[in-house]
Amino acid sequence: MRNGWIALALVGCASPVLAQDEVPTVKTADYEFGYAYPAAAGQVPGLKAWLEADRARLRAKTMRDGAAARREAAKSGFPYRRYSYVQSWKLVTQTPRFVSLSGDSYDYTGGAHGQPASYGLVWDKAAGRRLEPRALFTSDAALQSATRTSYCARLKAEQMRRTQGTVSSMNSCPSIKELTLLLGSTNGRAIDRIGLIADPYVAGSYAEGTYEVTLPVTPAILRAVKPAYRAAFAVRP
Structure with a gap:
């Protein structure tokens, strides 16, 4: 993914980056969807719950939007280009207070090309909650x-x-x-x-x-x- 190098630069010699190079995807006639996060994030109960809820929300949106676009394409007599949304989180660092993640996504909705985007996420271990950096x-x-x-x-x-x-x-x-x-x-x-x-x-x-x-x-x-x-x-x- 695009911002893998910056995650490595930011982590320096701290704990190893447990990133997933390939995002497992689900493919249907309407959509393709993938969402991955590192094992270290899954070991933090509150953070794992947030990531799983985020995954479910994004998959439901992709499924809903893809199905609607496919129906509209059929009505208009145009070929349908399958919608795709893939997102991956990587571990930037862990400190006694924070877990810091970097994320990137690629969203394709039938145009000439998809749209990449980046994200930052901080989990405050002391407060047990997610923060925008x-x-x-x-x-x-x-x-x-x-x-x-x-x-x-x-x-x-x-x-x-x-x-x-x-x-x-x-x-x-x-x-x-x-x-x-x-x-x-x-x-x-x-x-x-x-x-x-x-x-x-x-x-x-x-x-x-x-x-x-x-x-x-x-x-x-x-x-x-x-x-x-x-x-x-x-x-x-």
Whole structure:
């Protein structure tokens, strides 16, 4: 999957990544569906329950949408292109406080190509609940202020490399709200890295693919973390 390398970069030398390279799929005349998560996530009861509920919800939606599209195609006399939805979660890291996952999906609904998307998920073991990674920060504005200069510089370097110097208006530096945020660790003790993922069309054309940037936690980033979670983070030397 697309963001496997950023998961590896974020985990560093912490616990091994228990990712599934192939997502088992179910195929019918109406739809194809696959959903996978790492064994480590399945060992956390509350997290496993959430993932299983998410799997059931997404499969029901894919099944319902595919069946409706197939009926509509038959009415219109057009060939039906089977709907497909495949999603995979990978372990980024585990610390005493958090389990951090990265996810990516590919959603095909009969067009010229499907739409990839990325996700971040944090399970708070102390509270026994799921959190959006950005919920650990005081605000999007605070996180953007702490990361903007470094993120935009690294992103631009990668944009220049991929486009061979021919950047366009699509290659602007997106706001933090447009990005997927991942939390990572180099040692399994504290969050000391963050990953920022720009899906296709967010920082470039579809052909350019996904842009992924990893940043160390700096004093500025640490100040943007909510006080309740700050002890679970560390500045990376």
